[in-house]
Amino acid sequence: MTMTESELAAIVGRPIPGGSYTIEPYVDWLLNDVVESGRDGEVAHPLFAYISVAVGKGLSWDEVFAICGATAADGPMFGEHETVLERPLKVGESFTVSGEFVSAERKRGKRTGVFDIVGFRLALTDAEGELAAATYNSIVFPRRDA
Amino acid sequence: MTATLVRAGTVIPEWKLPAVSAEKMKTMALVLVDPNPIHFDLDAVRALGMGDKPVNQGPNNLAYVMNMLAGWTGGHEHLRGIRVRFQGNVLGGDHVVARGTVSALREEKGRTLADCDVELVAGQRVALAGTATVDITHLARG
Numbered sequence: 001m002t003m004t005e006s007e008l009a010a011i012v013g014r015p016i017p018g019g020s021y022t023i024e025p026y027v028d029w030l031l032n033d034v035v036e037s038g039r040d041g042e043v044a045h046p047l048f049a050y051i052s053v054a055v056g057k058g059l060s061w062d063e064v065f066a067i068c069g070a071t072a073a074d075g076p077m078f079g080e081h082e083t084v085l086e087r088p089l090k091v092g093e094s095f096t097v098s099g100e101f102v103s104a105e106r107k108r109g110k111r112t113g114v115f116d117i118v119g120f121r122l123a124l125t126d127a128e129g130e131l132a133a134a135t136y137n138s139i140v141f142p143r144r145d146a
Numbered sequence: 147m148t149a150t151l152v153r154a155g156t157v158i159p160e161w162k163l164p165a166v167s168a169e170k171m172k173t174m175a176l177v178l179v180d181p182n183p184i185h186f187d188l189d190a191v192r193a194l195g196m197g198d199k200p201v202n203q204g205p206n207n208l209a210y211v212m213n214m215l216a217g218w219t220g221g222h223e224h225l226r227g228i229r230v231r232f233q234g235n236v237l238g239g240d241h242v243v244a245r246g247t248v249s250a251l252r253e254e255k256g257r258t259l260a261d262c263d264v265e266l267v268a269g270q271r272v273a274l275a276g277t278a279t280v281d282i283t284h285l286a287r288g
Contacts, residue, residue: 046225051205082230
């Protein structure tokens, strides 16, 4: 059953457990091969800002969907993504991942029907405790039974 | 190219991939720890009524735009930020083109930054679009 709008609003401010992520050299190699990018072995591909938070957030995607009252079978979709880099990420670096849900909004479209957009921010902090990158992601949840 | 030649309206050289690899989506599923079968299991894709080609991971599409910006500026270390909205799927075998145009130049803390409008197109479809900021100070200093 689709969560109520008040249940949806209660997601905002909920912390995400977080964890850690290391840009392993072999994963840097693989990622650059996957996305057809040149590799210099020092500066990591900037997509690692996304990968670091996606893998190091401390929740599986199924757990994220469950918090949002959905499952993978409901067809959640990527909405928006933002990366802000304070500096280049380096191959071999380790980061602490932390963040929270920051928005949850119900929308109605004539063609799309009811859907919810849930946003969360996650940050990468380096070994010196300095912010290296900040990310924002939103997920669109179709609510077919709303 | 030097920053003196960069201005609002400057077109960034395109980045093209003739055919998105279905095999590389399998590697990416492991890198992302993403169990969604639409990226690697054609039986699952068919069962979901999504055709007979795997769906590229959204982050891959974002990476192609980052590659375009790195190609223009000389490296990934010059990217300062990017924000995109995912608008459509890219499928295995699709020809994709990353495009961008400088929308503004500005100075910040002694650095020259270029704000850009960016997009990734698969065939005639826009897969994602948004904005990005790159540091082009090194271009200004030749």
